[in-house]
Amino acid sequence: MSAMDGFEKEGPVIGVFDSGFGGLTVLKALLKRLPGAQFSFLGDTARLPYGSKSRRTIARYAAESAQFLVKECGAEFLVIACNTASALALDAIQKAVSVPVLGVIEPGAAAAARASASKDVLVIATEATVASHAYAAACRARGLRAVEKACPLLVPLVEEGWVDHPVTAEVVRIYLRELLQEARRDGYFPDTLMLGCTHYPLIRGVLERVIAELASPLKVGVIDSAEAVAEEVAELVAPPAGTARSRPEIRCFATDSVEKFERLGSRFLGLPVGKVELVDLGG
């Protein structure tokens, strides 16, 4: 069976890559839209987090991971679920593999452009994503102005499981207050908050509550780049009518402890991740 046969019959094998478990929020959004597709998910858990590392290191790790999904899992379409890898390594990944590659930044910025009336957008993300200014550039290309803020404590808080916790609310309040102050000082009128990291959908409730409280009486809508990329992938790879399987096929791979992946991953995916296979990328 050639790759094209697979494409015609059941849609392509979709490879989803993240530095850790966070990208499972993107897989969750994909499953909602492509419930009969085949997915291979790789979490580079032995080398996470990417968000605090340099462009050179992130590009090397991400390119190796993408090659694994294409060569070993037969992925015919790659979704880079990791915001940091999308922001800093999309070029490196596209050079490393020959299949189509979609990151989360462009679909996220496109969704923000549709949602924002004031055309001023707030972006929260990891240190590396913010330092790359990838969201600001993608927003600018669509006539939006973006104010970005690194929120390095939010990923560890989510991983500690403090998703509905007073400390998380307080940390969110500190970060968002600083971000809003900076935006107002520079004459921006933001009406949209972009969640520029795959961990943040897990604390979406806290983020919505705090931004509403701080921005009041103005309204700020929340955009999740996981949702945005899933919508775009669904349009690009929708299987022909009547050909899709009724149940998805999901294979999960991790470069470190599969037990931890199985335990934490279910929290992100919203359903059991099943058996996770350990892979060695040599790093």
Place this chain on the structure above:
Amino acid sequence: MSAMDGFEKEGPVIGVFDSGFGGLTVLKALLKRLPGAQFSFLGDTARLPYGSKSRRTIARYAAESAQFLVKECGAEFLVIACNTASALALDAIQKAVSVPVLGVIEPGAAAAARASASKDVLVIATEATVASHAYAAACRARGLRAVEKACPLLVPLVEEGWVDHPVTAEVVRIYLRELLQEARRDGYFPDTLMLGCTHYPLIRGVLERVIAELASPLKVGVIDSAEAVAEEVAELVAPPAGTARSRPEIRCFATDSVEKFERLGSRFLGLPVGKVELVDLGG
């Protein structure tokens, strides 16, 4: 000049290894005791943190790092400043190199045994260190009972620079309250708190204040394993009288962004780290 010439004249080259910057608190303690020695420090910043990873992965990373310090830097004595690597990979490191290797766990437990009258000790550390129960075992071997707790948010809080911050105090209060409750429920009377991670000395003030508040009217002393290992190294490698240089020689290496190392490292070392050299361990 042979390695032994160096040893006789000026004391050995001491290699200090950590997964990141945290181990610079150990180097700081070493400099205080061996102000004329030669040090090579390696931070495996491209693959940090180790604290959330598996034994297998930590052992591989730590062994590669130790070999770099011995082969490339001529280290004749290795100090494993990283608690996680000391807890999970000391055997792997000792197998990988032929020079003497000292981790932080045993000196830390020995210091706790000297300090504790009740012989009940509290240990706070990373997830991986706690899961290994290395501190509990080292304490048991010295007639102490240990109650251990993973505190995964403390490293990110220190790296965010929130070392004297109400959120950090609140997180510390939550962790230490749970730890004390567990200790009391099990009939322990702890009088000593072990800082089982090289990041924690930077929030020693907060930890001392909160444990005093929670344990009152009982007293709980704080033991820093960085201090404990430095004392033991100083005894083992003290240069012959009259032969030491008047100023230390320090070379710093990192596997990721040297800019970030130079910026954050000074906070841990308490003085400028100078020029940091980038190395590639192939990971």
